[in-house]
Amino acid sequence: MEVDTPKISIFKKIIALILGFGPGIFAIGYTIGTGSVTSMIVAGSRFNMQLLWVLFLSCLFSGVLMFVYGNYALITGYTALYGFKKHLKYGKVLAVLIIIGVSFGQWNSLMGILGISSNIIFEILALNFEGLSAYQYEVVLVIAVVIIFTFYLLMLVGKYTFFEKILVLFVTLMGFSFLFSLFFVQPLSIDVVKGLIPTIPDVPGGKMLVAAFVGTTMAAATFLSRPLFVKGKGWTHKNLKQQKRDAITAAILIFMISATIMAVAAGALFYQGKEVTDVLDMANTLEPVAGKWAVVIFFFGALSAGLSSIFPCLLIAPLLIADYQSGILDTNSRQFRIITAIACLVALIGPAFNANPIEIQILSQVFNVFVLPLVILGIILMVSNKKIMKEYKTSLSVYIGMYAALFFSLVISYNGVVALLDYF
Template sequence: MATNGKSNFFTKIWLWMLSIGPGIFCIGYTIGTGSVTSMAKAGSQFGMQLLWVLVLSCLFAWVLMEAYGRYAVVTGQTSIYSFKTKLKGGKLISILVVGGIIIAQWNSLSGILGLSANAIYELAHLFFPALPSESYWAVLGIAIVLILIMYALLWVGKYSFFEKVLIVFVTLMGISFIISMFVVLPAPEEVISGLMPTVPEVAGGKLLVAAFVGTTMAAPTFVVRPLLMKGKGWTRENTKEQSNDALFSAMLMLVINVAIMAAATGALYAEGKSIEKVLDMVYTLEPVAGKFAVAVFMTGALSAGLSSIFPILMVAPLLIADYKDGELDTDSRRFRILTGVACLMGLTVPVLGANPIFAQILTQVAAVFVLPLVIACILYLVNQQALMGKHKAGYLLNIGLVAALFFACVISYTGCLALSELL
């Protein structure tokens, strides 16, 4: 009986997680090794000083997921197709959004795959010190195996299957980072002080602020959401479910990112140590937390990478399908060709043996520039009475969207300043 009780409990948890599937996809797009890099680097260099940026980003991410989700379930229409057909100059706007997101995501994919392959090799080296500290061919081999496995999974071609795979990765990631945070928990007063808006007056401070927003308020998270809801079969009757899904995914994004930043703060900031890449955590955390805690953290980092690779491979065919007819088609030849091209793009960094960290942060900064356009488009659409009827945006949602638009514009300006400092 006890066994049946436990089985029923886990079955209920699994079914509940499946009910919030589009949110799991959003987390997959949003939290990857680039996000882990930004949070860990910020925690090691500045403690919890940039916590306020993270909180605001997650708050506005919730607002945008609610807006895009509400539009999707009420109208039954998708983002890019709606931009193209319902906005003045819609074709140009749609092409700019699709092109900007695909370029940013494919660039990011290469770095994510390189970091994930390195993470696996570094974990092996941690527990088997006899292995060489670096091995180009081993890392490249791991990267090839990883991308082939991901591509093979995509051939299954069913949204519900993709959802289940991502649930596993996101669950592993969340548990790993939360455990890591409690191993080296920073002082409560340091966490509270991080809620006061300040920007570190050091080289790279503005860059990290922009990267935080680029990786948390990620445009694909919102733009792809209606297409995923269509794939799940959600309609006007699922308005409440989509709202719960948006809130849950924003809260989980905040918890996981705070856990990463807090783990780096507790282990490194007080010691005056800094990291240039996530894999440095292996060497800097080990004396503080031991091999087990490091292994837990790196499992989270690896899960973050894998949970991002999967949806990023899908981003080009999803957006192009959205542009053409607003339909989710994962069985088509176009889907398999474009995901194959993305796989080849993803192998660039492992093949070159390059360090992708700085390029990834720049990619995240670049992602903020398409964000104001994405927000402005949905702000217009959810206020159209003819489309939304009684579900048209109210005062609260409009205030949230206008605030998000203002925040995105400020961060885009900050990103311009950060990039100009590098030139």
């Protein structure tokens, strides 16, 4: 019994650490969904680890912005858009543009997320029931309807702690699934080092993936929602240090999980000259080296990533509108139920029209970058106002981080415009 006690103690500590995770779990939920998984797998299969530097910068700036938005909420008591509307000269216009831009991007992402998640479940079923292959469209559509209807019912529970616990479960499963997959395949160490040197692949689709990387890992929705989730956690100005640790931890985990997914795809597909064009290609990432069970495990991680993103994507539009109106999200209101119901119907458009969910997902991530500069500019103006921030002073290093993030977002937005013009 004495030998087993330390093991039980360590296991309990790990569980307590996971369950004790704060609002940062929503940041991971927004960031690492099927959009991130798709972008990382496609990039890893096509360009090896060449875009690792984009991921690193995106996560670095995301950590800074999560920290700043969280501090702003704890010090002022305001949420993001309500504060913009109340204190900035053109704050109402800025807030409305942000609501439209972020909601459009997230609802497009939701179409891709639901499409990929439904196809993943179909492929897992098809491994065991070969006769299903002839009815792929019908089965995928039914699965999509069941998933989105189930999540809508869960949304009606309407409690922060409930959402948080479900996200903890999905994110934990996702992280362990992809880390396990990394044991089977890895990229060369030299390729990882080269990936930290800024270069853009000079091939069709290279600029598109760079924009998609930033759109999925430096998501505007993550920062805008943080004040509401920080307040939902019950934190106050006494939790500033805790909020800082939570933001840093979230940014590190986003980088580690995303880089792991890219590395798995690079190790399994790039060196064999294979590219990802549909969901089944993602399923086959590990099959050459690990067989059917590794495929199922990898799929389980991708599915967990998708399911962990559905909650945040359904929440974003009512959350931003409530933020603009009063700064308080009422998940029991009629407005909340109607908006989330509309989001559910939008999510079904992709599966209903049998659209390629991978193309939808990558395009939606590109659209997400265009609203990012407005979100960064808004918080810079807020934290620079002494009347708003009271006695709290933002450090020079944080200001440098915010302005660097603004410059980076503008460059990526321009890159996104060029990529879309080339695509269409």
